[in-house]
Amino acid sequence: MAGNSTRPGQPVTARALALLSAFDVAHPRLTLSEMAQRAGLPLATAHRLAAELAAWRALDRDDEGGYRIGLRLWEIGLLAPVSSRLRETALPFLQELYESSRENVHLAVRDGFDALYVEKLSGHRSVPIVSRIGTRLPLHPTGVGKALLAYADAALVRAYCERPLPRFTRYTIAERGRLLRELELTRERGHAQTNEEMSLGSCSVAVPVLQADGTPVAALGLVVHSSRADLPKLVPPLRAAATGIGRRLAETGGDAFRPVERQA
Secondary structure: OOOOOOOOOOOHHHHHHHHHHOOEOOEOOEOHHHHHHHHOOOHHHHHHHHHHHHHOOOEEEOOOOOEEEOHHHHHHHOOOHHHHHHHHHHHHHHHHHHHHHOOEEEEEEEEOOEEEEEEEEOOOOOOOOOOOOOOEEEOOOOHHHHHHHHOOOHHHHHHHHOOOOOOOOOOOOOOHHHHHHHHHHHHHHOOEEEEOOOOOOEEEEEEEEEOOOOOEEEEEEEEEEHHHOOHHHHHHHHHHHHHHHHHHHHHHOOOOOOOOOOOO
């Protein structure tokens, strides 16, 4: 369930957020009863809050009575640093990567124990994959996730590996010791790899986008069909793009539209 169940006396703001949290990538349209159930709210409360949110354009109601996230939230969401700074800064580098590879190009950030996909470029030749912009996937079976986890602090790596590790295919690394060794190898070679660990038929390679202090701000990855995978060949252009994104973020203070100051 996407939303959290409410408790007696819970603030109105928390109830409204629970209602909005009922929506996710798998549930972009919900009826009022579905919203109430997923948010853990009484139907009458959900009805009142949905009307207020629709009046504010946080929700849109269609002719059949279903609800979707409204344009007002989309406008506000674009002000988040991950969109206004990172995504806009990285987009030209992602476009160059796609033009040279014609494969799936991913940009992701770590949010808790998940890889949150903030941009994706693909084409007709690209292998079909489960990720979409706004999708959350676990860190351990994905290339971008492994790259983010490998460069995270030791406490987070330990906490992640002590949790149950879901297995998505028979190739998923779901054993704590194996995953720790894989993360160490990732740091040694400077890039992460997966081999049909998230989806059968696809492989991936990813590198971190590092800040000046060596911490990852994001990860950049390519996903290719297993039958045409030549992952080592994809590493140099990925590294060049990640370095370019990191440098551009440093030069502009994260403002994608700020001109770079050139030395005389």
